[in-house]
Amino acid sequence: MATDSDHTFDVIVIGLGPGGEHVAGSLAERGLRVLGVDRGLVGGECPYWGCIPSKMMIRAADALAEARRVDGLAGTVGEVTPDWSVVARRIREEATDNWDDKVAVDRLVGTGATFVRGSGRISGPGRVDVDGTAYTATKGIVVNTGTTAAIPPVEGLRDTPYWTNHEIVEATELPASIVVLGGGAIGCELSQVMARFGVAVTIVEAADRILSLEEPEASEKLRAALEADGVTVHQGVGAEKVTHDGSTFTVTLADGTSLTAEKLLVAAGRRADPAAVGLDAVGVAKDSRTAPVDDRCRVTDGVWAVGDITGKGAFTHVSMYQAGVVIRDVLGDDGPPAEYAALPRVTFTDPEVGAVGMTEAQAREKLAHVQVGLTPLGETTRGWIAKSDGLIKVVVDADRGVVVGATTMGPAGGEVLGALAVAVHGEVPVDRLRSMIYAYPTLHRGIEDALGRLA
Numbered sequence: 001m002a003t004d005s006d007h008t009f010d011v012i013v014i015g016l017g018p019g020g021e022h023v024a025g026s027l028a029e030r031g032l033r034v035l036g037v038d039r040g041l042v043g044g045e046c047p048y049w050g051c052i053p054s055k056m057m058i059r060a061a062d063a064l065a066e067a068r069r070v071d072g073l074a075g076t077v078g079e080v081t082p083d084w085s086v087v088a089r090r091i092r093e094e095a096t097d098n099w100d101d102k103v104a105v106d107r108l109v110g111t112g113a114t115f116v117r118g119s120g121r122i123s124g125p126g127r128v129d130v131d132g133t134a135y136t137a138t139k140g141i142v143v144n145t146g147t148t149a150a151i152p153p154v155e156g157l158r159d160t161p162y163w164t165n166h167e168i169v170e171a172t173e174l175p176a177s178i179v180v181l182g183g184g185a186i187g188c189e190l191s192q193v194m195a196r197f198g199v200a201v202t203i204v205e206a207a208d209r210i211l212s213l214e215e216p217e218a219s220e221k222l223r224a225a226l227e228a229d230g231v232t233v234h235q236g237v238g239a240e241k242v243t244h245d246g247s248t249f250t251v252t253l254a255d256g257t258s259l260t261a262e263k264l265l266v267a268a269g270r271r272a273d274p275a276a277v278g279l280d281a282v283g284v285a286k287d288s289r290t291a292p293v294d295d296r297c298r299v300t301d302g303v304w305a306v307g308d309i310t311g312k313g314a315f316t317h318v319s320m321y322q323a324g325v326v327i328r329d330v331l332g333d334d335g336p337p338a339e340y341a342a343l344p345r346v347t348f349t350d351p352e353v354g355a356v357g358m359t360e361a362q363a364r365e366k367l368a369h370v371q372v373g374l375t376p377l378g379e380t381t382r383g384w385i386a387k388s389d390g391l392i393k394v395v396v397d398a399d400r401g402v403v404v405g406a407t408t409m410g411p412a413g414g415e416v417l418g419a420l421a422v423a424v425h426g427e428v429p430v431d432r433l434r435s436m437i438y439a440y441p442t443l444h445r446g447i448e449d450a451l452g453r454l455a
């Protein structure tokens with residue numbers, strides 16, 4: 001029979017995405033009594049339907065593209081024949097264990113934490129209900145319930161068998177054609193993958209450009225790259241109506257264009273639901289779209305939140321970073337508060353779009369004097385040799401003489417980003433960056449060129 005002590009823990013973690021899993025395991029290892037609750041798979045979206053399987057798809061699609069590049073660089077390889085079954089098998093066997101989280105559950109329980117599969121909800125300070133069973137948290141509750149795909153209010157859409165990231169990651173066969181609603185990170189990455197595997201892909205992006213949160217120069221180059229892969233891009237126009245006749249989707253755009261395709265992928269952003277996890281019971285407004293947190297990731301006394309739900313950046317590295325902040329705060333350990341000025345992000349298209357800190361537009365909105373330097377990658381020696389397109393752009397706070405934002409687009413754009421992420425985080429003076437030695441001929445040498453072009 002369950003006793004009170006079976007239902008009383010120091011800390012209860014609701015939702016075990018990357019950050020929640022880390023908090024639960026680390027606090028248990030430090031000797032706290034921890035209950036981890038997840039209604040789905042321990043590890044969350046990233047390992048099962050997000051980062052890892054999508055990057056496995058991208059790796060495969062890039063291999064196809066690289067093989068096709070032999071022409072014009074090194075000879076001929078004959079016809080490159082894509083086979084999705086290889087990717088689908090890797091996702092099942094190597095990435096997700098066929099969507100079984102036994103390894104993750106065992107790892108968590110191995111730290112000393114208790115795991116319950118179910119839907120958790122805060123019912124009041126220190127109180128959590130999991131599918132009708134009441135639990136008490138004496139030290140605190142950590143919320144890491146993440147996001148699900150946002151389904152935009154387009155007429156007819158909800159009544160159709162649309163795909164989200166879940167269905168495309170689980171697909172064992174690709175369709176002949178697909179419309180992708182949304183040209184953000186998910187839409188762009190997956191569109192390129194599918195196009196390289198022979199799918200006729202059409203992106204519909206309501207904003208005036210794809211990847212609209214990043215620099216316009218990157219959006220323009222990415223659009224050209226996607227079109228070179230055969231993707232059709234409609235931007236600046238939203239979908240107005242969607243129908244499905246049993247085999248074919250018809251998507252009507254606001255400008256009257258009618259698109260038909262075998263599948264429709266919704267990649268129009270993500271939605272968190274703070275009220276569903278009971279955050280309204282501890283003071284968060286019922287209609288809040290995020291869990292507002294302070295620089296210790298506290299929502300209120302005894303309640304912390306980490307990950308997508310905090311609205312600080314829907315990335316695994318943010319979830320993990322915030323987890324570190326929470327672990328220290330719960331334990332009373334010293335450490336810096338959370339800061340996001342040097343938030344890095346990478347869209348793993350080809351070319352990759354790395355970015356850190358502010359875009360030029362954000363900087364101009366916030367700062368009095370802004371300088372910008374941009375180097376097209378083709379003008380760097382390495383970029384020219386590799387026949388690679390891309391750019392390096394730096395955004396500088398002229399008053400302080402430090403880089404506050406940067407974009408590194410190109411092959412390994414996410415790796416080149418590292419140097420500029422350090423510069424933004426460390427507030428390294430531009431003069432110091434200008435006077436360092438950049439190895440020749442590297443792509444990151446473009447940083448020196450971009451700094452030389454500051455205007």
Ligand SMILES: Cc1cc2nc3c(=O)[nH]c(=O)nc-3n(C[C@H](O)[C@H](O)[C@H](O)COP(=O)(O)OP(=O)(O)OC[C@H]3O[C@@H](n4cnc5c(N)ncnc54)[C@H](O)[C@@H]3O)c2cc1C
Pocket residue numbers: 014015016017018019020037038039040041042043044045046049050051052054055118119120121144145146147165186276277306307308309313314315316317318319348
């Ligand atoms: C296709 C795709 C590709 C991506 N690629 C990248 C990438 O390359 N790099 C990157 O940094 N990020 C990427 N992301 C984003 C990344 O997946 C998320 O930012 C990351 O998973 C962190 O999310 P989270 O910690 O908020 O929780 P999530 O991963 O969303 O997990 C939340 C967990 O909470 C559980 N849960 C929800 N409600 C309850 C409840 N009431 N009770 C119990 N359990 C609950 C869910 O079952 C889930 O397991 C990608 C996302 C997608 C969809």
Ligand SMILES: NC(=O)c1ccc[n+]([C@@H]2O[C@H](COP(=O)([O-])OP(=O)(O)OC[C@H]3O[C@@H](n4cnc5c(N)ncnc54)[C@H](O)[C@@H]3O)[C@@H](O)[C@H]2O)c1
Pocket residue numbers: 152153154181182183184185186187189204205206207210211212237238239267268269270313314315345346347348
């Ligand atoms: N490489 C990575 O790190 C990576 C990869 C994929 C996803 N993610 C994370 O997941 C999050 C979600 O990705 P996402 O691509 O779904 O969201 P997103 O917010 O990046 O992009 C969604 C896009 O859909 C558009 N849109 C919204 N409603 C629309 C409509 N009705 N018709 C047409 N377009 C519409 C928006 O204008 C926007 O450009 C990202 O913000 C990112 O944080 C990260």
